[in-house]
Amino acid sequence: MRDISVLMSPTRRRGDALTTAIFQAVLSELAVSSFEELTFDKIASAAGTGKAALYRRWSTPAELVLAALSDSATGFGDPPAPPGTGALRDDLIALLEHFVRALDQPRGRALLPLIAHRHRHPELFEQVHRLVIRPHQEVLLSVLRQAVERGEAAPGSLTPRIVSVGPRLILLQAWEGGLVDSGEIASIVDEVLIPLTRP
Amino acid sequence: MRDISVLMSPTRRRGDALTTAIFQAVLSELAVSSFEELTFDKIASAAGTGKAALYRRWSTPAELVLAALSDSATGFGDPPAPPGTGALRDDLIALLEHFVRALDQPRGRALLPLIAHRHRHPELFEQVHRLVIRPHQEVLLSVLRQAVERGEAAPGSLTPRIVSVGPRLILLQAWEGGLVDSGEIASIVDEVLIPLTRP
DNA sequence: CAAATAAGGAACAATTTTGTTCACTAATTG
DNA sequence: CAATTAGTGAACAAAATTGTTCCTTATTTG
Numbered sequence: 001m002r003d004i005s006v007l008m009s010p011t012r013r014r015g016d017a018l019t020t021a022i023f024q025a026v027l028s029e030l031a032v033s034s035f036e037e038l039t040f041d042k043i044a045s046a047a048g049t050g051k052a053a054l055y056r057r058w059s060t061p062a063e064l065v066l067a068a069l070s071d072s073a074t075g076f077g078d079p080p081a082p083p084g085t086g087a088l089r090d091d092l093i094a095l096l097e098h099f100v101r102a103l104d105q106p107r108g109r110a111l112l113p114l115i116a117h118r119h120r121h122p123e124l125f126e127q128v129h130r131l132v133i134r135p136h137q138e139v140l141l142s143v144l145r146q147a148v149e150r151g152e153a154a155p156g157s158l159t160p161r162i163v164s165v166g167p168r169l170i171l172l173q174a175w176e177g178g179l180v181d182s183g184e185i186a187s188i189v190d191e192v193l194i195p196l197t198r199p
Numbered sequence: 200m201r202d203i204s205v206l207m208s209p210t211r212r213r214g215d216a217l218t219t220a221i222f223q224a225v226l227s228e229l230a231v232s233s234f235e236e237l238t239f240d241k242i243a244s245a246a247g248t249g250k251a252a253l254y255r256r257w258s259t260p261a262e263l264v265l266a267a268l269s270d271s272a273t274g275f276g277d278p279p280a281p282p283g284t285g286a287l288r289d290d291l292i293a294l295l296e297h298f299v300r301a302l303d304q305p306r307g308r309a310l311l312p313l314i315a316h317r318h319r320h321p322e323l324f325e326q327v328h329r330l331v332i333r334p335h336q337e338v339l340l341s342v343l344r345q346a347v348e349r350g351e352a353a354p355g356s357l358t359p360r361i362v363s364v365g366p367r368l369i370l371l372q373a374w375e376g377g378l379v380d381s382g383e384i385a386s387i388v389d390e391v392l393i394p395l396t397r398p
Numbered sequence: 399c400a401a402a403t404a405a406g407g408a409a410c411a412a413t414t415t416t417g418t419t420c421a422c423t424a425a426t427t428g
Numbered sequence: 429c430a431a432t433t434a435g436t437g438a439a440c441a442a443a444a445t446t447g448t449t450c451c452t453t454a455t456t457t458g
Contacts, residue, residue, distance in 0.1 A: 012405055012454050032319070034233055040447075050406045055448075115374060116315030120231070133375075161368075161390055168371040169364065175314060176332075191360055196395055211424050211435055240415075249436045254418075 013049075022047045022054065023074040024106060026064055031109035035065065035121055062124070069127060075107055079135030088147035088197070092189045095140060096166055100180045103171070112175055137163055144197065157197035166193055212248075221246045221253065222273040223305060225263055230308035233316055234264065234323065261323070268326060274306055278334030287346035287396070291388045294339060295365055299379045302370070311374055336362050343396065356396035365392055 013021060025047035029038055038061045044051045058064040069075045083094035102108045111128065118125035140163050147153040169188050173180050212220060224246035228237055237260045243250045257263040268274040282293035301307045310327065317324035339362050346352040368387050372379050 014404070014455070018405075033235070034316075036232070037235060039445080041445075044406095048406095050408085051447080052407085052449080053405060056404080112315045116311045117233075118374070129375075159390065161386060164371075165364070165368065165391060169360075169367055172363075172367040172371065175317070176328075187360060191358065192364060192395060196391060213425065213434065217435075238415080239417075247436095249438090250417080251419080251437090252435055255434080 018047075018049065018053060019057070020071075020073055022049065022057075022064075023068040023071050026068040027074060027106035027110045030065065030113060031106055034113040034117055035061070035124065036117070038065065062121075065124065066127060069107070069110075069124075069131065076102075076131040080139050082139050082142050082146075084146075088143070088150075088152045089189060089194060091143045091147070092140075092166065092193055093185060095136075095143060096170055096185050096189065097182065099136060099167060099170055100174070100185065103174050103180075133167075136167055140166065147197070151199065153197040154199040162196060165196065217246075217248065217252060218256070219270075219272050221248065221256075221263075222267040222270050225267040226273060226305035226309040229264065229312060230305055233312040234260070234320055235316070237264065261320075264323065265326060268306070268309075268323075268330060275301075275330040279338050281338050281341050281345075283345075287342070287349075287351045288388060288393060290342045290346070291365065291392055292384055294335075294342060295369055295384050295388065296381065298335060298366060298369055299373070299384065302373050302379075332366075335366055339365065346396070350398065352396040353398040361395060364395065 022043065025043050026038070029042055029046055040051050040054050040061065043061075043064070044054055054064070058067065070077075072078065080095065080098050083091045085091050085094060103111070111132065114121070114124055114128050137160070141158065144153055144157055144163065148155050148158060166188065169192065170180055170185070173184060173188075221242065224242050225237070228241055228245055239250050239253050239260065242260075242263070243253055253263070257266065269276075271277065279294065279297050282290045284290050284293060302310070310331065313320070313323055313327050336359070340357065343352055343356055343362065347354050347357060365387065368391065369379055369384070372383065372387075
C-alpha cells in the first residue's frame with residue numbers, strides 16, 4: 001500500500017497539537033450550531049479523534065468551550081493593538097478590518113450563537129464580552145480619543161454609543177449578508193463614522 | 200369540586216383560538232432555543248395541548264414555524280405604517296419605538312435565533328427578511344425621503360446603509376444589553392441618526 | 399530497544415426523545 | 429337532544445444519543 005504520511009499530518013497527534021485541533025473543532029461546531037447542541041461525540045468526530053481523548057482532558061462541554069475561547073492559539077487570546085496610523089480614517093479602517101478578519105475565522109463565527117443564546121449561558125456570554133467586545137471597544141475609544149486630541153474628531157464623539165456604531169454595523173452586516181469586504185468597510189467609515197464624529 | 204372555569208379560559212379550546220395559542224407557543228419556544236431544538240413535543244406542552252392537535256394541522260416543524268411567522272395575529276402580518284408626524288425626529292422615534300415593541304414580543308424574540316442560524320435555514324431567513332426587515336427599511340426610507348423633501352435631511356442620506364443604522368443599533372442593543380427604553384431610543388436618534396442625516 | 403504513555407476506534411448499556419396512534423370526552427352543530 | 433367533530437392525555441415502540449470504558453497500537457522516553 002502507498003505511504004500517505006506525506007499527505008496527512010502525522011498519523012497520531014499528541015499533546016498540544018491534539019488539544020489545538022480539538023479547540024478548533026469546538027469552535028467550528030459552535031459556529032454551525034449552538035452550545036446546547038455541542039456534544040463530546042460531535043467534537044471528537046469533528047476533530048478526528050476519539051471521545052476518550054476528550055474525557056481525559058475535560059469533564060464537561062462547558063469547561064471545554066471556555067478553554068477553547070480563552071486559548072491564545074485558537075480563541076481570543078490577545079486584544080487588538082491600536083493601529084496608530086496618525087489619521088482617524090486609516091485607524092478606523094485598520095481596526096474594523098481586523099474585526100472583520102476575526103469574524104471570518106471559526107472563533108468569530110462561533111460568536112453569533114453565543115450572543116444569540118446569551119440568556120441561556122450568562123457566564124459564557126460574560127466571558128465573550130470580557131474577552132472580545134470590551135477590548136475592541138477600548139481600542140476604538142482610544143483611537144477616537146487620539147483623533148479628538150488632533151482636532152480630527154469632535155469631543156462629543158467619545159460616547160459608548162458612538163463607539164459601538166462601527167462594530168455593530170459590521171457585526172450585523174456579517175450576520176445578515178455574509179461577507180464584508182474592504183469596500184463595505186470603507187463605506188461604513190466614510191458614510192457613517194466620519195460624518196458622525198466630525199468636529 | 201370547585202368550578203374553576205371562571206379563572207381558566209374555556210376548558211377546551213378549538214379552531215382558531217387553539218391555532219393562535221399554538222403559534223404563540225411556537226414563537227415562545229423559538230425565542231429561548233432554536234429551530235433545531237423545536238419539537239412537536241415541546242410545542243404541544245408549551246401550548247397546553249396534545250401532540251395530536253398539531254399533527255392534525257401540520258406535518259413538520261418547518262411548516263408550523265412558517266405558519267406562525269406569517270400569521271397576522273401572532274407573527275408579522277402587516278408592515279408598520281409611516282408615522283407621518285411631520286418632523287423627522289418624531290417620525291424616527293415613533294418608528295424605532297414600534298420596532299422595539301415588536302422585538303419585545305415573542306415574535307421579536309424569536310427573530311434572533313432565526314438570524315443567528317440563518318445559514319442552516321436559508322428559506323426561513325428569507326421569509327423573515329421579506330416579512331420583517333424589508334418592510335421596516337421601506338418605511339424608514341420613506342420617512343427619510345419626506346424629510347429630504349422638507350429640507351430636514353440631506354439628499355445623500357437616502358442610502359440603504361444609512362437606513363440600516365437605526366434598526367441595527369436597536370437590534371444589537373436589545374440582544375447584548377436586554378431592554379431598550381425610550382431614553383435609549385432618543386439618544387440613538389439624537390446622537391447618531393439626526394447628525395448623520397443633517398443637511 | 400524496551401517500557402510507558404496516550405491516541406484511536408469500537409462496543410456498551412442506559413437514558414432520553416422521537417413520531418404516531420388510541421380511547422375518552424368536551425364542544426359544536428343541526 | 430342526538431350526532432358529529434375535534435382536543436386531551438396517555439401509551440407505545442422505535443430510534444437516536446448519551447456518557448463511559450476497554451483493547452489495540454502508534455509514539456515517545458529512558
